[in-house]
Amino acid sequence: MYRFKHGRFAGMRMEQVFLRDAPALYEPVAWAEREDFLPDMVEEFNRLRRLLCRATISERCYQKRCHHRATSMTLPMEYPGSLVPSPYYWCDEHSPSEETEGISQMLAIDFDQIRQFGDKRSQQVMFRQIREALGISSGARITERFAKRFFRRLAE
Numbered sequence: 001m002y003r004f005k006h007g008r009f010a011g012m013r014m015e016q017v018f019l020r021d022a023p024a025l026y027e028p029v030a031w032a033e034r035e036d037f038l039p040d041m042v043e044e045f046n047r048l049r050r051l052l053c054r055a056t057i058s059e060r061c062y063q064k065r066c067h068h069r070a071t072s073m074t075l076p077m078e079y080p081g082s083l084v085p086s087p088y089y090w091c092d093e094h095s096p097s098e099e100t101e102g103i104s105q106m107l108a109i110d111f112d113q114i115r116q117f118g119d120k121r122s123q124q125v126m127f128r129q130i131r132e133a134l135g136i137s138s139g140a141r142i143t144e145r146f147a148k149r150f151f152r153r154l155a156e
Helices: 014-034 039-052 111-116 120-133 144-155
Strands: 072-074 077-079 088-090
Touching: 014 039, 014 111, 014 120, 014 144, 039 111, 039 144, 111 120
Parallel strands: none
Antiparallel strands: 072 088
């Protein structure tokens, strides 16, 4: 367990901050890792990232009449190298057709995809999209208790 002592997340546990505002965590954690500073924070962040890989995705496949749960996603591209934070979710049986242009390669459904976007607005939009794919509705109140329970279920 890592609890923030300073800053805008003072008093909050890492789990709660991760589910509330993951984009805000990536930069400080990358800095702490580079500078070999706050190893407990970096270790807890990486542990939570690994746990999220086990999460059950609630989104369904984009393919019409397919009711399988999604296992990966693609992102539309405005122009080469510029992704739009509006994912299409795919199951193991389906993927975009080969002749489809303007779509990224298959990506994992996790918060690490946030790093592909340079601006804060796109990062926040992508974060909300992935959070909803994980089954956390947009109106959910992310309390410390909710976050602890969410990650405890993933650890089982």
